[in-house]
Amino acid sequence: MSMRYLERRALRIQQNDAIPLYLFALAAEEVDQVADVAHISRDKAGRLIGYQRPEKRSHVKQILEYLDSGVALFPNGLILALPETVRFRSSRGPAVSDGLATSGTLEIPIVTTPGVARPAWIVDGQQRSLALARTKNTRLPVPVAGFVTDALDLQREQFLRVNTVSPLPVNLVTELLPQIVSAPSARLSARRLPSALVDMLNLDPESPFYGLIKRASTDADSKHQTVVTDNSLVEALKESLESPSGALFPYRNIAAGTTDTEGIRHLLLIYWSAVKVTFPSAWGKSPQESRLMGGVGIRAMGRLMERVMAQVDLNAKTARAVTEKELQRVAPVCRWTEGTWEEIGLPWNEMQNTPRHISTLSNFLVRHYVAARAANR
DSSP states (O other): OOEEEEEEEEEEEOSOTTSOEEEEEEEHHHHHHHEEOOBOEEOTTOOEEOOBOOOOHHHHHHHHHHHTTSOOOOOOOEEEEEOTTOEEEEOOSTTSBOSSEEEEEEEEEEEOSTTOOOSEEEEEOHHHHHHHHHOSOTTOEEEEEEEEOOOHHHHHHHHHHHTSSSOOOHHHHHHHGGGSSSOSSHHHHTTHHHHHHHHHHHHOTTSTTTTTEEOTTOOTTTGGGOOEEHHHHHHHHHHHHHSTTSSSGGGEETTTTEEOHHHHHHHHHHHHHHHHHHSTTTTTSOTTTOTTSSHHHHHHHHHHHHHHGGGOOTTSTTHHHHHHHHHTTTGGGOOSSSSBOTTTOOBGGGOOSSHHHHHHHHHHHHHHHHHHHHHTO
């Protein structure tokens, strides 16, 4: 394997003793030699790979046109995750450090053998890096901040942190959250467990949602069979986990910081499998064909879950059959694929994934469920 070192003058910033941070410059043409993009996807085992969203061609084109204009001022730097094989040599002399930064030379290993991966990963600046790789202004100096780590979870964490000002797609954020150690904010932290549960529901062969949930990592060949938007399911689970009246709330020990994930899995598989059995003609279709699979249906049935599962002994062998029997109480009034919702007055295909419609449908289902139970006592 052939290797060379790219040497650049650099500043080592004294922030974290365990994670070196360097500021330096690369020529535009060198960015493509040094760094690659870790696109988000899944391997054959279903494990999450990478973290970057797809290329935005129009954005790259705009940057490229500016770079090729000949008058480019490009202060927007890149953030790279550098390999642990980089080397830093401090400069000599009394003025080498001011207590905040140390000047020296950074050596980045570059493998010149064809087919071997580049040493660094782009954490922020994917669109800029693609434009830099194509510009005619090949020697344009580009500012770079590089932190040294081979840990993918740390790269993902930094990726989320630097993109909080210009929001990332919600489904990309929620899919990445379970893979990082520390969420960038309390709001995002609250979505980590629900997102991990959505992963489970999508990847577990015993789950009625198996292969049906559309995530940021879903490849083009699989998108035609994914009919459930992950964000709707994340919100439904988050609501159940956080509300004291939620079916999933008792499975969290907030004081100890623990969660009975196996218990949650058991409940979710029983409830949603029963939903699938209760509405077979509405399950697995696109939201355009069945509002059950759209956001309004997922959220409303998620709220009904709180009432239904309060009546089910999950340890009993009959748990699934009892859940199906409970759901039959509302089945006659549901209009997922045709007809008009009674009392609500809306045709099935006019029910939208809006807060008002979600609330209206949820209240309608709960009201009919409670009334049906009371009538059959």
